[in-house]
Amino acid sequence: MQFTITRDRFVQDVQHVAKAVSSRTTIPILTGIKIVATEDGITLTGSDSDVSIETFIPKEDADSEIVTIQQPGSIVLQARFFAEIVKKLPGEDIEVSVTDQFATTIRSGSSVFNLNGLDPEEYPRLPQLEEDLLFKLPQDMLKNMIRQTVFAVSTQETRPVLTGVNLETEEGELICTATDSHRLAIRKAKIEKNDNSLSFENVVIPGKSLIELSKIIDDSNDLIDVVVTENQVLFKMENLLFFSRLLEGKYPVTKSMIPTQSKTSLHLKTKSFLHTLERALLLSREGKNNVINLKTLDGQVEVTSISPEVGKVTEHIDAQIDGEEMRISFNGKNVIDALKVIDSEDIHVMFTGAMSPFVIKPIDHDNYLHLFSPVRTY
Incomplete structure (x- = not known):
């Protein structure tokens, strides 16, 4: 594998996927970021099995070339070192090349790093979700909904379901609820639903996942797609996918408390x-x-x-x-x-x-x- 990429864009996307990587994981391959180079561009993936983030960097964007692919391929690099290295590289472009035994060379300006990579075939595949339960809302609205509820989630693991924010839909509205049993925050917003999309309730997203998501989404009114399944939720933006597992358990009925x-x-x-x-x-x-x-x-x-x-x-x-x-x-x-x-x-x-x-x-x-x-x- 070999490609050359604009440094600023690469740093931004590496920082995004690094948010999903945990140093405490028991699965060694998940301490890395997966990089895949194809004819169309570069795909980066980070995951800790609870949260997975995938970004795509196209070859061209707004008529300017971002990536030059000399040879397609893939590699997994240790996130802790790789994310810091690309952030501090001196040149405007970065060249990444992989040779035998996953040996990886990163060049930028006068700087050359040689890193030991990991086998990309061992990296888990991201889930393929059925997109039946789909709705859309502006990114800035979702960011606000997270900000106005997530602070009220519980930090105690004694009732795991309370460490998340509960989502439900009712008459074209999305209702987000968070409580730690001493305080309760509720935020409502109108949403655009899929024509055949069903209403749902008791979808509980971990507070930690939503905090990381809010760092990534923009303060813009560009729409974000939200796909809900039985045990996963997916937030889809133009070149970014954010997966989170859902928390199990029945969320308390809070309407009667008000x-x-x-x-x-x-x-x-x-x-x-x-x-x-x-x-x-x-x-x-x-x-x-x-x-x-x-x-x-x-x-x-x-x-x-x-x-x-x-x-x-x-x-x-x-x-x-x-x-x-x-x-x-x-x-x-x-x-x-x-x-x-x-x-x-x-x-x-x-x-x-x-x-x-x-x-x-x-x-x-x-x-x-x-x-x-x-x-x-x-």
């Missing part, structure tokens, strides 16, 4: 509430419990936080208050995480009682909401 009535509701400025909680957390963080107390006053909300070792902070912020007086304590870090991903200037906070879950959602639309359990402080 209160429909409120005893007290607040209308607050998102940023000022966020900054107030961040200041309050400076003290409560010390006690490792992140507890912040909130009390309604006349036209204001009082936020306090107490750390016996350090001291106390009290702050008042203006609020439009409807309903009964309210005192409640909650995990400040959880609420801060949610406020950081809310794009609206104003929010509604709805309480049903001091010991009942409360809801935060934007005032200008109902595309997403966040639900939090209160904390007992006595």
Whole structure:
């Protein structure tokens, strides 16, 4: 195998597929990146068996030549070294050539690296998925949906299904749900579905997979295809495929958790509430419990936080208050995480009682909401 490729494009795609490679895998071949050169261009693959990423670099793009193929072939190179090497090479082009026994030479400018490759025949084949369950949505919308839900997944492996984001479709809408049983984030969006595509529910994608996907997709309104099967999901972009396994297990029914009535509701400025909680957390963080107390006053909300070792902070912020007086304590870090991903200037906070879950959602639309359990402080 021998080819020459534009360095910048090669580095970008190598970085993408390297995101799927884990150094902790028990399958030695999966510590590498597979490179296949054909007459049409270069295909790169990285996988840790949970996530697989494949990118294709065509010979030409927008009338400029990216790759020159002298000899087709394939090789697997150790991802840890290969990704770092191509990033630091000095020239504008990179030449990769493979000789007997998988010995690989990488040349760029005055730099020459000789690497020991692995047998590409040992590399597992990527799954071929039936594309019955297919829908499309803009990349920037998917990126936002991930950002506004994935922070709420559980980090505890005691209930593995909660370490993922649940996807379901309902009446032309995609609904993403994440919960760690103390907080809940729900985000909805309209999607374009295949004519013969069925609705689906309880498709749980690992949070770690979605975080890696969001690093790759663009802030553009180019459509991304999503293909769902029984145990895999595939995200398809123009020259990139992103596969992830699905988590097994029944995701909890969360609709019934969301209160429909409120005893007290607040209308607050998102940023000022966020900054107030961040200041309050400076003290409560010390006690490792992140507890912040909130009390309604006349036209204001009082936020306090107490750390016996350090001291106390009290702050008042203006609020439009409807309903009964309210005192409640909650995990400040959880609420801060949610406020950081809310794009609206104003929010509604709805309480049903001091010991009942409360809801935060934007005032200008109902595309997403966040639900939090209160904390007992006595």
